[in-house]
Amino acid sequence: MRIISGSHKSKRITAPKNLPVRPTTDMAKEGLFNILNNRYYFDEIRVLDLFSGTGNIAYEFASRGSEQIFCVDKNHNCIRFIQQTSQKLNFDAISAIQADVFEFLDQHNREHDIIFADPPYELTDLSKVIESIFDKKLLSKEGVLILEHSKMKDFSKHSSFKNIRRYGNVNFSFFEWTNTIDA
Template sequence: MRIISGEFKGRRITAPKKLPVRPTTDMAKEALFNILNNLYFLDAISVLDLFSGTGNISYEFASRGTENIVAIDQDFGCIKFINDTAEGFEMPIKTIKSDVFKFLENTKQKATIIFADPPYDFPLEAFVKIPTLVFENNLLETGGILIVEHSKYTPLSHLPQFSYSKSYGGNVFSFFEGEQITEEEEEEEEKY
């Protein structure tokens, strides 16, 4: 895999073959970041990278100047690989070795962008559980989005908070948005 843009553009990263991963294709990654570049200043956001695998998506954010990145995966080999790669490139990626669902149930950490790339062969209930936990636990910052990567055979458009999806080959990115609250509502909430 290679980093497609930013400070580390063109750098190749070779993950060990034994890691249980399916990295996002370069074409899909490039299309995704074209969308995100139009929505956010990537150097001013925070990111949770769920089922981070090789860290492919985290490296793209770091290369584009994002400094608050947390990568979560339950595989020790994946976490070690991300730590080693991030250290080698001096990227500000923090890792957490955890089952993603347990992490989502227990964390209070919010992010502007939550990206989830679970195994494509997960049952539909597992895919549904991701946005459910994110929104039940209020893990998106105001104006934030949840992006779930999945195959074209996994329907997610019926879920609450679903906004739109984009397809690239066999990859689909489904975008979920919370209710946007105004600054006044946020200030009112903080009083309590």
């Protein structure tokens, strides 16, 4: 995997083979960040990266200047890798938290501008992630929740669903507040 843009553009990062992860492809990540680049000033946003795995998405945000990035994953080796890589790249904005994502969401109360979730594709109830975020009002009123998932999942009927982007086998569903009264 590599960082696409920013202060560490083209930097390659190699994750240990024993991590139980499926990093977002460079092609999909580049497409995603092209969308976000047209909407946000990265140095002004707060990011929450759920099911962080290798930290691939967080490194991209950090390279582009985001100053507050929380990475959450329950796997100790993933968190250790994120911490080591963040330190090596001087990404002080990244805070890695070892926790079950659902327990974290139950206890968390900070608002974020971008929430990215890349749960294991075999996780059956992805709707629970979406509902937890909106029920707890963890997304800012102008924010976006991006859920990476397999093509077998369809969230188009969800009340906060905005659109979907497909990059090969990678699907990103985008969710926003339906109106500012909700937020």
